[in-house]
Amino acid sequence: MKRAGDSAYKKSRAEIIKADFKRNKVLYFLFIPVLVYFIIFHYIPMAGVFMAFEDYNIKKGLFGSDLVGFAHFLKFFRSQYFIRVLRNTLLISFYGLLFSFPFPIIFALCLNEVRRKGFKKAVQTISYLPYFISVVVVVSILFDFTKSGGVLTNAATAFGWKGGALISSPKWFRTLFIGSNIWQHLGYSAIIYISALSGIDPELYDAAKIDGAGRWKQTLYITLPGIASTIVVLLILRMGSIMSVGYEKIILMYKPATYETADVISSYVYRVGLIQANYSYSTAINLFNSVVNFIVLAVANKLGKKISGSGLW
Amino acid sequence: MIKRSRGEKIFGVFNFILLSLLCIIFILPVWHVAMASISDPGKISAHSGLILLPVGKPTLGGYKLVMQNSAIVRSYLNTLIYVTGATSFSLVMTTIAAYVLSRKNLYWQGLMAGIIAFTMIFSGGLIPGYMLVKNLHMLDTRWAMMVPFVVSAYNIIIMRTSFAQIPEELFDAARIDGAGYLKILITVVIPVSKAIIAVITLFYAIHFWNSWFSASIYLTDRTLYPLQLTLREVVLLASDNAIVVDTDGQDIMIFRPLIKYATIMVSTLPMLAVYPFAQRYFVTGVMIGAVKG
Incomplete structure (x- = not known):
């Protein structure tokens, strides 16, 4: 049946396209600047990834430089930094997920139990404050708190820490990085849970009360299941970005003394590429990172669809 | 109860x-x-x-010093220029993209949306981006702060979601009056979407006010530095010679310990002043984004 109608189908398809263009000409013309912008600033750099497979030379250009295949990738896998930056990336991501993921949920749940509207509103508003502060300022304050004689350094010293300024110690880097992230994003991340909580049908609670369920049981059997799908979707999203850590903040925070635990793939890409001007090598490392990231995201998405029926695409 | x-x-x-x-x-x-x-x-x-x-x-000696300092005042003005320029440009592009993608009967709609969404999961990365800006001769120009990589695919999606919820009757009514797509955008869509436009403006403005990284790779000329970059020099790289050099008098010796605190405050105060009013819009935006996400 399909074969019989093939030519007719093709013709009508061309006609559809033509009619569509005629009808929506203005829209397509409006879209041209957007399209041009995205091609120039996103798709041309994507093509630039090609330099990962060559010895890029500015004079010879992207198409004239010598091809080297996977040499840069192999060099990276064999280098002494490979294990270090991969380990640091995964550990910071993993601990970040472990500690910063549950807090907004707990915060939203606690806020949900507050009966006084004014107090609730005030807490919520204050919780957004850190989000409006720039990373440079957050790291500046963190430096002030963790220098020798800083508030946090003093506190750690009181508990028996003997290493001096926390910011210069590799042992503390992850804690400080993730801790300050939680401080900055807790309120913001909680918004979505708070809105999910407010969407739960109040009748469910009334029914539970009649059945004699206390607040704790209501939380366990109504509130948590009510926001479970939101939690799953956000968890997938976070797992999908396991290879990308906030490297802008890392670059602000780390020092050669803390590279051991602080240097991640993207901060290494930054140093190799922009400071040492080793363009091809840096691009290769970044491409490795992007590809792994992409695979993880695709797997997480598939998993999410299986578990909750909702994915990103 | x-x-x-x-x-x-x-x-x-x-x-x-x-x-x-x-x-x-x-x-x-x-x-x-x-x-x-x-x-x-x-x-x-x-x-x-x-x-x-x-x-x-x-x-208030620290503040006096900071206010008199040409490096800080200049980078403050630079930031104002960058935030205004980048926000206006991104906002126009975002509105246009969101409008086109929110129309339901476009044949190429899926493809166009895909082209934009794909940039959220894959990018060329640091070096190819840097080479592009270099080849466009934008290094060390104000354009580098206002054009490359400023339009956010995420914001386009949020705005499109919002535009798509406008009742179709409004469009039909305008069409009957003989309005074309461009006129509908200006006379129908934008007026009824003031809230989401405020949200997106806010997202962009906060982002540009706080951003420092692109400036650190595209600018070497100190006179073009935005505030965050000057702040980084003063506080994090602890090289307050940027300030010491062009401030004379005894004040500098006395108030030096206050410079970093006063600089942090001066760069954060506008955000702190805006945020109590902005946060209402802000929550709306996150929620629209979440529905889509």
Whole structure:
């Protein structure tokens, strides 16, 4: 049946396209600047990834430089930094997920139990404050708190820490990085849970009360299941970005003394590429990172669809 | 109302204390810096621990120094230019893209949306991006702060979701009046979408005000530095020679310990002033984004 109608189908398809263009000409013309912008600033750099497979030379250009295949990738896998930056990336991501993921949920749940509207509103508003502060300022304050004689350094010293300024110690880097992230994003991340909580049908609670369920049981059997799908979707999203850590903040925070635990793939890409001007090598490392990231995201998405029926695409 | 049990009452009190403590933690670091910035410069270096009230006699000397400093004032103006320019440009592009993608009967709609969405999961990365800006001769120009990589695919999607919820009758009515797509955008879509436009403007403006990384790779000329980059030099790289060099007089020696605190405050105050008003819009935006996400 399909074969019989093939030519007719093709013709009508061309006609559809033509009619569509005629009808929506203005829209397509409006879209041209957007399209041009995205091609120039996103798709041309994507093509630039090609330099990962060559010895890029500015004079010879992207198409004239010598091809080297996977040499840069192999060099990276064999280098002494490979294990270090991969380990640091995964550990910071993993601990970040472990500690910063549950807090907004707990915060939203606690806020949900507050009966006084004014107090609730005030807490919520204050919780957004850190989000409006720039990373440079957050790291500046963190430096002030963790220098020798800083508030946090003093506190750690009181508990028996003997290493001096926390910011210069590799042992503390992850804690400080993730801790300050939680401080900055807790309120913001909680918004979505708070809105999910407010969407739960109040009748469910009334029914539970009649059945004699206390607040704790209501939380366990109504509130948590009510926001479970939101939690799953956000968890997938976070797992999908396991290879990308906030490297802008890392670059602000780390020092050669803390590279051991602080240097991640993207901060290494930054140093190799922009400071040492080793363009091809840096691009290769970044491409490795992007590809792994992409695979993880695709797997997480598939998993999410299986578990909750909702994915990103 | 059903009477609360003993356990629930205890939890209520505990919860109240916990959340109050949390609020203190949210505010305290900023408060510390604010108080440090007006402390007695002679005593602050010797002081350790949290500063809850100004140490010694309060002074505005640090602020005076910062305000008189040409490097900081200049980067402040630069930031104002960059935020205005980048926000306007991105906003126009975002609105157009969102409008086109929100129309339902476009044949190429899926493809166009895909082209934009794909950039959220894959990018060329740092070096190809840098080479592009270099080849466009934008390095060390103000354009580098206002054009490359400023339009956010995420914001386009949020705005499109919002545009798509506008009742179709409004479009039909305008069409009957003979309005074309462009006229509908200006006379129908934009007027009824003031809230989402405010949200997106806010997202962009906050982002550009706080951003420093692109400036650090595209700009080497100090006279073009945005505020965040100057702040980074003063506070994090601890090289306040940027400031010391062009400020003369004795003030600099006396108030030097206050410079970093005052600079932090000066660069953060506009955000702190805007945020209580902005946060309502902000929550709306996150929610629209979440529906889509």
